[in-house]
Amino acid sequence: MTKTRIACAVVGVLSLVAAALMAWWITPSYVARIPDGKNISRTYEGTFQSLLDPTALASGNLLGAIKQNVPMSVAQDVKVEKTSGGKALISDSRTTSAGGTKVEQTKWEYAVDRKSLEAVSGHPSSWNVIPAQGLTVSWPFGAKKKNYQGWTPETQTVATLTYLRSEKKQGITTYAYEAKVPPTKIVDPQILATLPKQLPSSLLKLLGTAGALPAAQAGQLAQILPELPAEVTLAYTFQDDSTFWIDPNTGLVIDVQRNQQRIAAIALPNGTTVPLIPAVAATYQTAPASAQKAADDARHGRTVIRWLGVYLPIILLALGFVLLVLAGGLGLLRGRRQRPVAPTSGPTSAPGGTSAAPPQE
Known part of the structure; x- marks a missing residue:
């Protein structure tokens, strides 16, 4: 015992x-942190309200240079490439297609905290990552009803992710956050590589007179054209109005609704810019099957946690x-069983003083 x-x-x-x-x-x-080798694939679908074709524009084909209402799709793959203690090297790869034709492919790599998902600077020197700030690819485990800071790769700046409300998505109670990025200069080299860097002033004149530009932009262009060089340098700004629905337990993005624009502008010698035309104007959201997969992943992760x-x-x-x-x-029972019995020193008296011992003969 x-x-x-x-x-x-x-x-x-x-x-x-x-x-x-x-x-x-x-x-x-x-x-409750990003595991080694984690790979999350998501798809999005929507419409290019306006899409600039650089090849057609450079050739002077103004009618074919600006395409409108083109179906778009985005395939995103987020992968944990490496880990080191509480830090992870994460890649965010995206392929954008217009009408089934690939128009853009990007890949960004970040060093993040495996639990908070925020970008970190203290990482192995062999990791070649963007020096980002705030959240990059997802929300933290145990997301709160508060504002966060999120990274915008196109402009390499941070924007506030404002908490809006609690809302059901795919049967999950999610937290909705809003991101609003005002027109900000695009500096990411991958994005800029897909856009025209310069245009002949003669081609800009055709854009203004052919009705390809809004009236306000056409009027501005007419005023500055006499002062422009033969080859005009272009600059681009990015603006975004997006809503994200997040599973607070796992930090997974269940659904996204995005409204984005990239505006082409003339870069003047004095450092100012004159907006011309949207190089990209797009609205898209998470594809239904992808949103369902995200919800299933969130339920599984929540169950494990x-x-x-x-x-x-x-x-x-x-x-x-x-x-x-x-x-x-058991200790108490053992103690009772081993309790000692008091020894007797002589005959015991019966009631009334009579001895209980047998009589001597």
Whole structure:
């Protein structure tokens, strides 16, 4: 019985310790964070309200240079390339197509904290990453009803991700956040590589007189054309109005609605710009099948976190308590069985003073 009591006590204590470790250390530190080799693929679909064809524009084909209401799709692949302790090297690859034809391909790499998902600077020197700030590819585990800072790769600036409300998406209670990026200069080299860097002033004149530009822009262009060189340098700005629906438990993006523009402008020698025409004006959202997959991933992740961080610790806590109570009960029982009996020194008297011993003959 002594060995059983000791075993119950030891296992009980270990169960209590394991419950505490699972709830307050192992799950928060090693479960609720980006795992090695994680790969998330999402697709988006929408419309290019306006799309500039650089090849057609350069050739002087004004009718074919500006395409309107073209179906668009975006394939995004987010992958954990490497990890180092609490940090991860994450790549964000996107392929954009117009009417089934690829028009843009980008890839950005970030060093992020594996739990908060925020960009970090202290990472292995071999990682070739963008020096980003704020959130880059997703929200943190245990997202809060508060504002965050998010990275805009096109402009390499941060924007406020404003918490709006709690809302059901795909059967999941999500937190909705809004990002608004005002017109900001595009500096990302991958984006700029797909856009014309210069245009002949003669071609700009044709754009203004052929009705390809809005009236306000055409009027501005007519005023400055006499002062422009033969080859005019172009600059581009990016603006965004997007809403994201986030699973607060896992930080996964369940749905996205985006409205974005890239505006081509004339870069004047004095440093100012004159907006001309949208190089890209697009509205798109998460494809239904992709949103459903995101919701399924969120449910699975939430189940794992709850089982390891809540349910299993409760089970271990109950088991430890029962085993310690059992060990205490066995100790009490053993103590009663081993209680010594008081020795007798002579015959015992019966009631009334009569001896209970047999009479001597």
